[in-house]
Amino acid sequence: MAEGVVSIVVPGLSNPIIQELKFLDGVGDKIEIGQTQLQIMQGYLKDADARQGRNEAIRIWVASVRDAAYDLEDVIETYVLKVAFKRKPNIGSDIEKITTKISQLSSIMPSLNLHQTRESGGDTYFQRQQERRIAYPHIVDSHVVGLAPGTEILATHLIKEKGPRVVSIWGMPGLGKTTLAKQVYHHGEVKRQFDCFAWVCVSQQCQGREVLKEILTKLISPTNEQRQKIEDLGKDQIAEWLWNTQRERKCLVVLDDIWTSDAWSSLQAGFPMNEQTGSRILLTTRNKEVTSYADKNGFLFEPQSLNDDESWELFEKIAMFETKDHKIYEHKNELGTEMLQHCKGLPLAITVLAGILARKDTVDEWNTVHKNVYAYIRRGIDLGPNYKVSYDNLPYYLKLCFLYLAHFPEDYEIPVSTLTKLWMAEGFISSALVEVMEDVSYMCLSELVGRCMVQVGKHGMSKKIKTCHLHDLMRDLCMLKAKEENFLHIINYSAAVEIKQTSNGRVRRLAIKTIEAYCPGRDENYGHNSKALRSLLRDFTLLRVLKFEGMNVSKFKLPNEIGNLVHLRFLSVKNGHIQAVPSSIANLVCLQTLDLRNHCWEIKIPNRNVFSKMEKLRHIYLPFRPSGGEKRLLFATEAVNLHTVVNIYIQASSDLYDFVKLTNIRKLGVICGGEEKEKGTNIIFKHLHSLSVDSRFKGLPIPWNIVLSCPKICKLRLHGEITELPEDLLCLRNLTKLTLSGFGNLKDDHIKVLEKLPSLRMLFASVGIFQASLVCSEGGFPFLEFLSLYSLLEFKEWKVEKGAMPSLCRLHIEYCPDLEAVPDGLQYITTLKELTIKRMLSEFCSRLGEGGEDFYKIQHVQSVIITNISPNRPG
The missing domain is CATH 3.80.10 (Leucine-rich repeat, LRR (right-handed beta-alpha superhelix))
Known part of the structure; x- marks a missing residue:
């Protein structure tokens, strides 16, 4: 990780305040020498980082470089801060010690032969890894579970007359990408559709000419004379021959385990991507970027982890066998079920575990595996070739971001907004002047997701990643590398x-x-x-x-x-x-x-x-x-x-004038402490995306002049005395999420404003006296996907006309004790997939059950969850 550390430290040495160090005897010169030497070493650190696990001398040297860079960063930053506080620092001796150490480390570097490592030794290592990962298309897995739907989907796209040029399978190691590709490769319709076939495993260090030569050889089945001719051709000539072959015949080329966009770039000259041909490419990758780079209009398929039933089916095929002793079988069944939970539906992990147990006959042996099940799985999968190479292939800044995830506990859902701020605080994120650091930080997360190093937990309504987590095997790798790197x-x-x-x-x-x-x-x-x-x-x-x-x-x-x-x-x-x-x-x-x-x-x-x-x-x-x-x-x-100011206390909207000048502000949360006396306001927040206004503690009406001063907001949260919803809200054309809390004496015509909001996708209405009629008119709420109604007292009338809420997917109703039934119009909302009823009266809930009066309204909904049923009111 020394490469990443040095890459962060070196730019920081250009701080203008550091120029003042030149006035200290010799210190400025020493810093410049240290900076130059770090920059020189930086060119070799990627090789050194990759090789340190196999060479103790390099490992010690890398650790020393990393520590020296950190020490230099610390002493320089301390100096800068002392200058800022108008103190006179005395750091000459500290800097001299560090820069002397850097000079000594620089002088050692030639003896480590890093030039030779880059040119030859590294290739041998990666070749060994590739040999261990290589997959042969003629060897079809005998134990296949849960792949039939994906096989049909992929085969259908490949044989379409005007289908996508590239069909991609993307996912983390062990998810079964190659196994699925084999199923598609041997699919009957696929075999009948194409004239010739080629399957190649693309190594991490892709040699373009060699891969193109292998594809061409497999497609044309060359004579001895043609083989010799191919051997004598340069890459460009081979690429042209391969190009013409795919134009003239229907060819299916499988590129298995292609790692990077650069690898595709080295191959694309051999494929007629911009012409209508009957030839197709099926590729597997753990890097999502590759799929769009190869063909932005291609079809992308992401295999999912196996569910519990599928996991057991795969496990049982390999590990379980019939025995006359029913008790032994049942005991193994119980142990196997428990151990499967550690596999998290990953086919490779299930296969490894089942393979180990298939060689264990007795219950005692199964118990031994059960006690240390995860260690057995890890050992069988081998974090080396399957996972470490994924880490080694990351650019330095992503290595730092990935290792930082070791802080979080197992199975922890990591809030993305917090994680990206932590990365920024650590100095992992840098950006050009035109880029916002928060956006760069989010892009780093997206890239880790795209490389299957991090898994997505929840998405927000804007489709951005809201939470993320690590698969257990990736977390093991993260912890292992963090320890190795002393991170x-x-x-x-x-x-x-x-x-x-x-x-x-x-x-x-x-x-x-x-x-x-x-x-x-x-x-x-x-x-x-x-x-x-x-x-x-x-x-x-x-x-x-x-x-x-x-x-x-x-x-x-x-x-x-x-x-x-x-x-x-x-x-x-x-x-x-x-x-x-x-x-x-x-x-x-x-x-x-x-x-x-x-x-x-x-x-x-x-x-x-x-x-x-x-x-x-x-x-x-x-x-x-x-x-x-x-x-x-x-x-x-x-x-x-x-960028963010939350819970700022104001007496009047004029208290916000200072924030209008801050053009990077995106999120603002206001607590109102005084009644707004101004009828209008001159403030306009042109760049604000999210606004929260809270006036509940003073029992004040919502200051609409502040709300309407933010014309581009996407998210709006209002908490207070909501007695009106002005027509001017319709000017908020980007508003996608609206939270309203604290109703009182709202009129029917105010409610009608909501269904006209042009971009609204999420609506939360909660807490208060809701005497108005909620009428969802035909064509109303055109893009609403989620509706939550919570703790609304005296809420009785709700009507949904046919054609209303045509995009609604999820509906949540909780503690609305005066609502007697769901509206009849729900039966027409075919997009509704999830209905959650919570803390509602028993009578209300019984109407929704099968055979109940209102069952016909919601019988098309895939998921209906009714919990915490309240007893009916007396009488």
Whole structure:
């Protein structure tokens, strides 16, 4: 990982403030020499990183380079901050030690023969890996489960007369991509459709000429004379011959396990991609980018993990066999079912586990495997050729992002918005001036997903990834590489001991896990132990990330020592019982993200200027109930990259004038503390995507002038006294998600505004007296996909006309005790796939059951979930 570290550190040495170091005797020259030497070494570090696992000397050298780069970054940043605080730093001797070490490491480099490694040795290693992964099309797997639907879908696209030129199978290692491709390759209709066939396994280091030669040879079945001619041809001539062959005949070429877009680029000259031909390409890959690069109009198929029944069917075919002893069979059945849970539906893992058990006859042997099942699976799959090469093939910045996921617990759904901010705080993300760092960070996540290193959890309504997680096998790889690279150290911490004594001094990231909470970061998570926190703040002054969330101690004040952590980029004390932050928090001038959200307690903020020096601030989440909220908080005028401001307390819309000047602001959350007296407002937020307005504590009406000053918002959340919905809301043409909470005396004509919103896809209506009639007219809510109705009292009348809500997929109804029945018009909404009923009266629910009065309205819905049924009212 030295390549990634050096790639982050070297650009930072160009900071203009560092030029002041030239006035220190010889120090400026030493930094320039160290910077130059790091840049030179950077060209060889990718080879060194890949080879260190097989050469102890290189491993030690790589670790030393990484540590020296980190040390130089630390001392330079300390200097920059001291200059910013108008202090006179004395760091000449520290820099000299580090740059001397870098010079020594540079002088050692030739002896490591890294030039030779790049030119020859590396190829041999990857060839060995390729040999272990190679798949032969004539060897058809005897145990195949769950592939029939995918086989038919793929075969249909391949044999279409005007079908896609390229058909792709994309997924993580072990998902059965190659097995599925074989099924398609031997499909009867496919065999009849094409004249000639070629199957090639594309190595990680793709040799374009050799692959094209192999394809051509398999397609034309050459004579000895033609073979010799092919051997004598250059790549361009082979490509032309292959091109013409596919134009003249119907050819099916399978490119199995193609890794990169560059690999496709080295082959595409041999394929007539821009002409109408009967030839087709079927490719398998673990990198989604390859599929669109090969053919943006191609067909992409992603195999899914096996479900429980399919998993058992595959397992049973391999591992289980008939025995006269019924008890033994049942015992094995029980053990096998439990062990299968560790496979998570991955065919390779199931096959490996079943293969191991097939050689174990007794129940005792099965019990032995059961006790260490995951170790058996990992050993059988071998994280080396199947997974490590995926990691080695990542660019350095993605390696850093991937390793950072080792912080998170097993099976944890990682919030993407938090993860991308943490990557930014660590310095993993850089961007050009035209790019927003948040967008670059999200693209890094998308690329990891595209390479099957990370799995998607949930999508938001904008189709962006909302949560993600690691498959168990990928998490094993992540933990293994993080340990190898000394990237992260994880310890369990419960006693009130000095943190400094528990950690290795060379560890850059320390994850300390407790029962109370989990908080990832560069150094992190100390439960509710205040002594541990003070130790952290005193001893770890170079911290960049600190998440100290969910603390259970009441009346706790964040220690004044927090101001010592001047290197912090990310600080979160969310959902704790912290009642005050000290004035020393103003020292945290490097902060990018500050999260003080707390729904239970007031948090005292010392003065209105506390954030005024935080010029690098991008995301700030203020306490939900700020103490002394009447004070207008001031932010740094230079904080031009301020992206998120949540829970800002205002007395009037004029308090928002300062934020209008910040053109990068995307998300704004406002808490209203005074009734809006202005009828209109001159403020316009041209760039805002998300707005939240909360006026519930003062019992105030919604300040519509603020809402209407944000013409491009996509998400709007209103919480307060909602007594009207003005027609002017229809000007919000980009609004896709609307949350309304706190109804009172709303009129029927106000409700009609909602169904006319041109882009609305999600509507949450909750809490309050809802006496208006909800009428969904024909053609109303044209794009609404999700509707939630929660805790609406006196809500009785709901009518859905035929043709209303033609896109509705999900409907949630919870605790609306006065609603007697679902509307008749639901029967016409054929797109409705999921209906959830919760905490509704027994009478209401019984009408929806099979044979009930309202069953005909929802019988077409695939998933109907009715839970927490309430008893009927007396009488």
